[in-house]
Amino acid sequence: MSGEEACFEAGIKLGALYHQFIGTPVSEESVGSLETAVEEAVESQRYVVEASVSIDDVEHNRFGYDELEGTMLNVEVVVEKDGVAVEASMDEEDGYPMMRIDGVRDV
Amino acid sequence: MSGEEACFEAGIKLGALYHQFIGTPVSEESVGSLETAVEEAVESQRYVVEASVSIDDVEHNRFGYDELEGTMLNVEVVVEKDGVAVEASMDEEDGYPMMRIDGVRDV
Amino acid sequence: MSGEEACFEAGIKLGALYHQFIGTPVSEESVGSLETAVEEAVESQRYVVEASVSIDDVEHNRFGYDELEGTMLNVEVVVEKDGVAVEASMDEEDGYPMMRIDGVRDV
Amino acid sequence: MSGEEACFEAGIKLGALYHQFIGTPVSEESVGSLETAVEEAVESQRYVVEASVSIDDVEHNRFGYDELEGTMLNVEVVVEKDGVAVEASMDEEDGYPMMRIDGVRDV
Numbered sequence: 001m002s003g004e005e006a007c008f009e010a011g012i013k014l015g016a017l018y019h020q021f022i023g024t025p026v027s028e029e030s031v032g033s034l035e036t037a038v039e040e041a042v043e044s045q046r047y048v049v050e051a052s053v054s055i056d057d058v059e060h061n062r063f064g065y066d067e068l069e070g071t072m073l074n075v076e077v078v079v080e081k082d083g084v085a086v087e088a089s090m091d092e093e094d095g096y097p098m099m100r101i102d103g104v105r106d107v
Numbered sequence: 108m109s110g111e112e113a114c115f116e117a118g119i120k121l122g123a124l125y126h127q128f129i130g131t132p133v134s135e136e137s138v139g140s141l142e143t144a145v146e147e148a149v150e151s152q153r154y155v156v157e158a159s160v161s162i163d164d165v166e167h168n169r170f171g172y173d174e175l176e177g178t179m180l181n182v183e184v185v186v187e188k189d190g191v192a193v194e195a196s197m198d199e200e201d202g203y204p205m206m207r208i209d210g211v212r213d214v
Numbered sequence: 215m216s217g218e219e220a221c222f223e224a225g226i227k228l229g230a231l232y233h234q235f236i237g238t239p240v241s242e243e244s245v246g247s248l249e250t251a252v253e254e255a256v257e258s259q260r261y262v263v264e265a266s267v268s269i270d271d272v273e274h275n276r277f278g279y280d281e282l283e284g285t286m287l288n289v290e291v292v293v294e295k296d297g298v299a300v301e302a303s304m305d306e307e308d309g310y311p312m313m314r315i316d317g318v319r320d321v
Numbered sequence: 322m323s324g325e326e327a328c329f330e331a332g333i334k335l336g337a338l339y340h341q342f343i344g345t346p347v348s349e350e351s352v353g354s355l356e357t358a359v360e361e362a363v364e365s366q367r368y369v370v371e372a373s374v375s376i377d378d379v380e381h382n383r384f385g386y387d388e389l390e391g392t393m394l395n396v397e398v399v400v401e402k403d404g405v406a407v408e409a410s411m412d413e414e415d416g417y418p419m420m421r422i423d424g425v426r427d428v
Binding site: 016020021023024025026027029030033034036037038039040041042043044045046063064065 | 230234235237238239240241243244247248250251252253254255256257258259260277278279
Binding site for chain 4: 216217218219221222223224225226227228229230232233234302313315
């Protein structure tokens with residue numbers, strides 16, 4: 001069976017996460033709580049089995065903080081729908097926050 | 108060939124649109140420009156062939172405006188990747204902003 | 215001396231917080247991490263001395279989660295600029311997420 | 322009379338605008354509709370008399386589009402509350418999207 005529906009759902013979750021949180025003020029002190037919140041926000045949604053989120057390269061402007069950009073995000077998410085599990089991820093590739101399907105399997 | 112990759116991209120676009128624009132202040136006067144901007148923002152992204160966006164049920168609070176909510180959005184998007192075209196859409200279904208795949212075909 | 219500059223900064227922080235996080239998927243399980251992340255995001259910004267954030271009335275749609283709306287937010291923030299401290303807050307008032315200045319004093 | 326309340330409202334509008342629209346996909350073709358939509362979204366809110374928005378430095382990644390960043394925004398807004406008008410603006414200053422009060426006057 002095709003995993004089209006499950007891949008669609010995985011895409012929704014990554015697109016949603018990205019555009020919800022990009023622009024959030026973040027510092028070295030607050031990055032941990034932001035990672036946890038993003039992870040749990042993704043996991044609260046339907047079809048999501050598991051999510052892990054890390055944020056790297058937090059720098060700071062002259063006022064002591066940074067803003068979350070797409071290339072700072074490292075995300076892995078597993079969604080299941082209609083008996084198909086999809087693993088998908090996002091991370092920086094040549095300066096672009098690339099989203100990709102890493103695996104599709106029956107469950 | 109499976110449309111998994113194209114369905115993944117369609118999901119990304121709908122999830123992104125949703126979480127980028129939800130919360131935008133909107134009135135009966137500004138709804139037209141918001142529809143156009145959302146449509147063109149979606150169409151600027153890769154793999155997107157066409158998008159159409161309408162926003163309904165704009166009401167106003169006692170200060171004369173409303174905020175964009177998911178159930179106000181009616182979106183149709185066509186994406187193409189690797190020789191497969193996917194039509195996907197979002198609209199209200201029983202009070203929930205439902206996203207769905209409407210068709211997958213080789214092109 | 216007038217607190218205009220400090221009040222301007224307090225307004226920026228509340229407007230920013232609101233439109234950054236509205237729409238975030240949230241459940242009873244994830245609400246704690248979201249509160250912490252919003253609080254620390256506000257505190258990472260310049261001029262902010264202290265912020266406290268609580269989110270109430272998290273319900274769930276038929277898929278088990280909710281989305282953050284303005285009326286669910288209870289926020290208190292203290293900012294200081296040019297020797298003036300401003301306390302400002304946001305919470306629901308007659309169904310509207312009202313933002314207000316609670317106090318301005320020299321420090 | 323002090324313009325603290327009006328300055329607070331001006332700050333809310335700039336902070337809101339920033340965190341609502343940052344991250345929006347934008348290209349040379351779509352920048353005009355995004356400018357109009359941001360402008361009208363700001364003007365739909367209470368206390369706002371006038372807003373003007375321009376977006377510059379739209380470039381494109383290897384997929385043909387860009388994302389709205391704070392430093393690309395040039396915004397002027399006039400708000401009035403309790404007989405005081407405030408002019409405020411945002412634009413790039415040394416790589417930072419600086420928001421400032423440009424004038425406060427009785428009306």
